[in-house]
Amino acid sequence: MKISIFGLGYVGCVGSACFAELGHDVIGVDVSTTKVDLINSGRPTIIERDIDELCRRGHESGRLRATTDARSAVLATDVSFIAVGTPGTGHGHLDLSYIYGVARQIGEALRDKDSFHVVAIRSTVMPGTNEKVASIIEEASGKKRGEGFAVVSNPEFLREGTSVKDFLNPPLTLVGTDCQRAAEVMHELYGSLPAEYISTDIRVAEIMKYVNNTYHALKIVFGNEVGAICKTLGIDSHKVMDIFCRDRHLNISPYYFKPGFAYGGSCLPKDTRALRALAADNYVDVPVISHIESSxxxxxxxxxxxxxxxxxxxxxxxxxxxxxxxxxxxxxxxxxxxxxxxxxxxxxxxxxxxxxxxxxxxxxxxxxxxxxxxxxxxxxxxxxxxxxxxxxxxxxxxxxxxxxxxxxxxxxxxxxxxxxxxxxxxxxxxxxxxWANINQNDAQNAEMEKDFAKSAF
Ligand SMILES: NC(=O)c1ccc[n+]([C@@H]2O[C@H](COP(=O)([O-])OP(=O)(O)OC[C@H]3O[C@@H](n4cnc5c(N)ncnc54)[C@H](O)[C@@H]3O)[C@@H](O)[C@H]2O)c1
Missing domain, CATH: 3.40.50.720 (NAD(P)-binding Rossmann-like Domain)
Incomplete structure (x- = not known):
């Protein structure tokens, strides 16, 4: 398949090299001529394990090249990935101007393209961005979403340091789309990877990365708070957490992970309070454990x-x-x-x-x-x-x-x-x-539109 990837940073460089390794023809697109030149000389734009070899092989096989010319990249490919940065504004909001800029470039190019085009958002974005990107492309291309093109959400789960391995052996492949034709294209792209392929609602895919990363952060903080309490009591916290992780029925399991009503009963309220009191008695500050009850x-x-x-x-x-x-x-x-x-x-x-x-x-x-x-x-x-x-x-x-x-x-x-x-x-x-009723999404979209006006493109 012919693929263009916008943004040749961590996500884009790894994606470009790995898709080329999987046999696809890849054109990387970046505003940085330095990054484009690196790819065109068979070298990566980042330092990562295994990436040098993959970029070299992609270059030698002719399956991996790069350009600063967005239009030619879109016209020469069937799928465009958006992997540009989405920096934080400092207050937790995202600056999506790079995403919207690329959406406009893709839309303008699609004006002159007859065949169906899939745009896959790989960057980490807030729910509702997919719809906004689609409306920018509709406006710039004069085409209708779902007919001339589709926008799918395809979040990236790689970790820097092991990103090539993570790309080729992902925990799962996630695609959020409402377009059957685009779903088939994405399945063809990722079908060979040894991972469960999940096709879901666009907004579910969009929020997934935030849910995952926040949970990872919660796990780290929880483990550290348990460690801090254990240390003051002379207990080996690593033994504690090792045993904690061996319980795959209740601890490391889907159990208790369904959004529903508040917890209660004779054990959870009493025991979370007791651990909090134990920490307080030993002058250990544990904000996460302390706030479970208020949540x-x-x-x-x-x-x-x-x-x-x-x-x-x-x-x-x-x-x-x-x-x-x-x-x-x-x-x-x-x-x-x-x-x-x-x-x-x-x-x-x-x-x-x-x-x-x-x-x-x-x-x-x-x-x-x-x-x-x-x-x-x-x-x-x-x-x-x-x-x-x-x-x-x-x-x-x-x-x-x-x-x-x-x-x-x-x-x-x-x-x-x-x-x-x-x-x-x-x-x-x-x-x-x-949980939201699916038919509430129209109202939610209208809310999002108000927010988008603030980060005007
Ligand atoms: N780094 C990670 O480990 C990781 C993992 C998963 C998801 N993500 C998400 O992926 C996205 C990209 O992250 P990254 O770390 O690769 O960012 P990065 O800053 O390393 O790379 C972004 C690239 O986009 C390029 N760019 C900006 N505007 C452009 C334009 N108009 N056209 C073409 N290229 C343009 C920049 O020059 C840069 O090379 C972010 O949303 C990030 O949150 C990152």
């Missing part, structure tokens, strides 16, 4: 706001215990939500098949009496009675018996805290706590 509180407040935002006062709560299949109410986050809603004058009905107020004992009973002493007035084991009495139904446990309720009660508004439903679109009668 959980913020999420519970989001649930309250989402419920109140429905503008109705008759609220049905399905599930009161801290998770499905138990009657344990201790530190159940929905108990706090109910307490707040009662304080705001809402009429509450609660259904939980596992909770019988008269049979609660011990700390479980003490906890609920301290929060909602008159609980028995709100709880019933009659699901249909709760449905009949309520306008807004809040689902807090993923019980199968709730699954067909939207179909059975078409007039109700459902606020889903646990992603019980995947369909997402109940004609405006559904809200998820921590």
């Amino acid at each position: 959980n509180d913020a999420h519970r407040h989001r649930a309250v706001e989402l419920i109140l935002a429905q503008g109705r006062r008759k609220i049905g709560v399905l599930g009161l215990s801290f998770k499905a299949g138990t009657d344990d109410l201790r530190c159940s986050p929905i108990v706090d939500v109910v307490e707040t809603l009662l304080g705001k004058g809402c009429a509450i009905s609660i259904y939980d098949k596992n909770v019988q107020v008269s049979r609660l004992t011990g700390t479980n009973h003490e906890f609920i009496m301290s929060k909602i002493p008159h609980l028995q007035h709100f709880v019933t084991d009659d699901l249909d009675a709760v449905m009949a009495a309520s306008d807004v139904i809040v689902v807090t446990n993923a019980e199968k018996e709730f699954k067909d309720l939207p179909a059975r009660y078409p007039g109700k508004i459902f606020v889903d805290l646990v992603r019980l439903w995947d369909e997402l679109d109940y004609e405006g009668r559904y809200e998820g706590l921590a």
Whole structure:
């Protein structure tokens, strides 16, 4: 396949050399004549393991060359990768002017190109950039997105130092697109790599890199905070974290990674507080561990706001215990939500098949009496009675018996805290706590447009 790659820095140089190694014809494009000359003399623009050899081989085979002429590169290729820099502005925002500049150049060239062209954004960009790039290309080329050209999101996961190896053995290949034709082109390009190929929504692909890198940063900081606590106690933190990582069921696993409701129960709140107290007692500053609870509180407040935002006062709560299949109410986050809603004058009905107020004992009973002493007035084991009495139904446990309720009660508004439903679109009668309805994207795009105006190109 014929490929042009805009930007010959770390990402572009490695991508150019590796695609040439995979047998594609590659034209690198950069505003720097120094970088272009380096590639055209068979040398890399960066220092990286294995890159010298790949650039030399690409040059000798005639499959790798470079130019400063964007137009000729676009006209001679089927796919253009954008791998230019996206520097931070210092406040966390991105300067996307290089991306938009390249988009315009590609668009202007496409005016004179008859065949379909795929533009792949390889740089790390914020959700919504893909749409903006497409609209710049539409304006500059006079062509329509999805017909004359497509813009796909194809984030790069390489690490400097091992970038050639990472390119050729990626953890996965990710392509975000709404265009079948472009998806096929991208699959042809990457199909030979030994990695899972994932085709997904554009915005999912766009935000992925930020989620990955923030999580990597979180892991580093968490490990270091554990290390700092262990050191003051004379404990070998490496032994601790080695054992931590050996638990592949709960620790290093997809478990607990689904956006849903706040955590609760008798263990997580108590034990995170205890580790925080242990650190404080030893004068160890652990900001991440210390703020876990406030993050959980913020999420519970989001649930309250989402419920109140429905503008109705008759609220049905399905599930009161801290998770499905138990009657344990201790530190159940929905108990706090109910307490707040009662304080705001809402009429509450609660259904939980596992909770019988008269049979609660011990700390479980003490906890609920301290929060909602008159609980028995709100709880019933009659699901249909709760449905009949309520306008807004809040689902807090993923019980199968709730699954067909939207179909059975078409007039109700459902606020889903646990992603019980995947369909997402109940004609405006559904809200998820921590996920967007797909049909909300138009509104989100309009919001993004406002932001883009600030970083005008
Ligand atoms: N470096 C990494 O490890 C890494 C990993 C994954 C993703 N990324 C992302 O990839 C993007 C590129 O990163 P990088 O480290 O390769 O940047 P870089 O600064 O090393 O390279 C960017 C290149 O783009 C060129 N350029 C700027 N404007 C241009 C234009 N109009 N036409 C052609 N070329 C132009 C510059 O001259 C430069 O050579 C960034 O968004 C970055 O966040 C980087």
